[in-house]
Amino acid sequence: MEAIEKIMNTTLFSVGENSLTLGQLLSVAFFVALGCFVLIWSGRLLRRRLTSKRVNADVVQILSRAYLIVGFVVLAVMALDFLGIPLAAFAFISGAIAIGVGFGAQNIINNFISGWILMWERPIRIGDFLEMGEVRGTVESINTRSTCIRRVDGVHLLVPNSYLLENTVTNWTLIDRLVRTSVRLGVAYGSDVARVTELLKQAAEEHKDVLKDPGYSVIFDDFGDSALIFELNVWVYATAERSLRIIRSDLRYRIDALFHENDVVIAFPQRDVHLDGRLVLEQSSVG
Numbered sequence: 001m002e003a004i005e006k007i008m009n010t011t012l013f014s015v016g017e018n019s020l021t022l023g024q025l026l027s028v029a030f031f032v033a034l035g036c037f038v039l040i041w042s043g044r045l046l047r048r049r050l051t052s053k054r055v056n057a058d059v060v061q062i063l064s065r066a067y068l069i070v071g072f073v074v075l076a077v078m079a080l081d082f083l084g085i086p087l088a089a090f091a092f093i094s095g096a097i098a099i100g101v102g103f104g105a106q107n108i109i110n111n112f113i114s115g116w117i118l119m120w121e122r123p124i125r126i127g128d129f130l131e132m133g134e135v136r137g138t139v140e141s142i143n144t145r146s147t148c149i150r151r152v153d154g155v156h157l158l159v160p161n162s163y164l165l166e167n168t169v170t171n172w173t174l175i176d177r178l179v180r181t182s183v184r185l186g187v188a189y190g191s192d193v194a195r196v197t198e199l200l201k202q203a204a205e206e207h208k209d210v211l212k213d214p215g216y217s218v219i220f221d222d223f224g225d226s227a228l229i230f231e232l233n234v235w236v237y238a239t240a241e242r243s244l245r246i247i248r249s250d251l252r253y254r255i256d257a258l259f260h261e262n263d264v265v266i267a268f269p270q271r272d273v274h275l276d277g278r279l280v281l282e283q284s285s286v287g
Contacts, residue, residue, distance in 0.1 A: 028079050035078075039071040057126040061142065062119040107162070108145065114161035115144045124164060124171060129238075131170035132159070172238070178211075179238045183251050186227025188265040193220060193228060196264055200232045203254040209247055210234045227267030 043064050050060045118124055119142055128139045130149060137151035146158045172179060187196050197218045204216040214235045222229040232251065238244045259266060 024083060028082055031082065032075065032079050035075040036072075039068060039075065043068050043071075061126070065119070065144070107160075111145045111161045114165050115142060115147075118142050118147070118161055118164060123174070124169070128174065129172040131172065132163075132167065177237045178214075178235060179244065180214075180233060180235050181238075181244050181248060182234070183232045183248055183255065184221070184229070185232075185252075185255065186224055186229050186267040187259075188267045189226075189228060191228060191264055195262065196228075196230060199258045199262060199264065200230060200255065203251055203258060204232060204234050206254060207234075207247070207250060209236050210251075211236060224267075226269045 046067060047060055047064045050063065051057075124130065124139060124142070124147070126139050126141060130137060130139060135149070135151060135157060137149040137157060139147060140150050140156070141148045142161070144161075146160050147164060149157045149159055151157055187193075197220070200218045201216065204210045210216055211234070216232065216234040219231045219233065220228070221231045232255075234247075234251070236244070236247055238247070256266070258264075
C-alpha cells in the first residue's frame with residue numbers, strides 16, 4: 001500500500017506553485033470520462049423527451065447541440081480547476097493556436113459559424129425541399145459543418161453550410177407547402193377551343209389533390225406551328241418535386257382519356273411542303 005501511495009503521490013510536473021501528481025491525473029481522467037458519459041447520455045435523453053413532446057426538429061437539434069457544448073466547456077473548466085491549473089496559463093498557447101486555426105481552418109470555421117446561423121435563423125429547416133442548381137432534395141439534418149440533403153433519386157448529399165448562405169437556394173417549403181404547377185399541351189387546329197377548356201377544367205376538378213382555393217385556370221396560350229397551345233395551371237400542397245410530377249402525370253392521364261372520349265385530337269408536328277417548278281415522275285420497268 002505504501003508503494004502504491006508513493007506512486008500516486010509522484011509529481012509529474014508543476015505549473016507555477018501547483019504540482020500535478022499521478023493520483024490527481026488519474027482522478028481527473030476518471031472524472032472527465034464519467035462526465036462525458038453523463039453528458040452524452042443526458043443529451044440523448046433530452047433529445048428523446050423533446051421529440052416525444054413533438055417539438056420542432058430544428059429546435060430539438062439546436063437545444064441538444066447547445067447543451068452538449070456548454071456541458072463540455074463546464075466540464076473542462078472544472079477539470080482544470082481540480083488540477084489547480086489557472087486558465088491564464090493557457091493564454092499564450094491559446095493565442096498561438098487561434099492564429100494558426102485562423103489561417104489554416106478558415107473554411108471549417110466559416111462552415112461552423114454558418115451552421116449555427118442556419119440553426120438559429122432557420123432559413124432552411126429539417127424537412128424542407130431545396131433546389132440548388134441541378135440538385136433537388138429534402139433536408140435531413142443540419143450539422144455544425146455541413147447539411148445532409150437526400151436528393152430525389154435517394155442519394156445523400158453533404159453540402160457545406162457556407163454554400164447555403166452564400167449562394168441562391170430555392171426553398172420550396174419555407175413559408176408553406178402551397179405550390180403552383182402546370183400542364184402544357186397542344187390540340188389540333190379546328191378543335192372546339194371552348195370544349196377543350198371545359199375538359200381541362202374537368203380534369204383539374206376531378207383530381208383530389210388540386211385545390212379549389214386558390215382556383216385552377218386554363219390559358220389559351222398561343223397559336224403554335226402545328227397546334228393550338230393550352231396551359232392548365234393548378235395549385236397543390238406538395239412536399240417534393242416527385243409529388244408534383246405524380247400530380248402532373250395523373251392530370252395528363254385524365255386529359256388524354258377525356259380527349260379520346262370527346263374526339264379531341266392532341267396535335268403532332270406537321271409540315272406542308274411546297275414545290276416550285278415541274279415535277280416529272282419516271283417509271284422504270286424491271287425485266
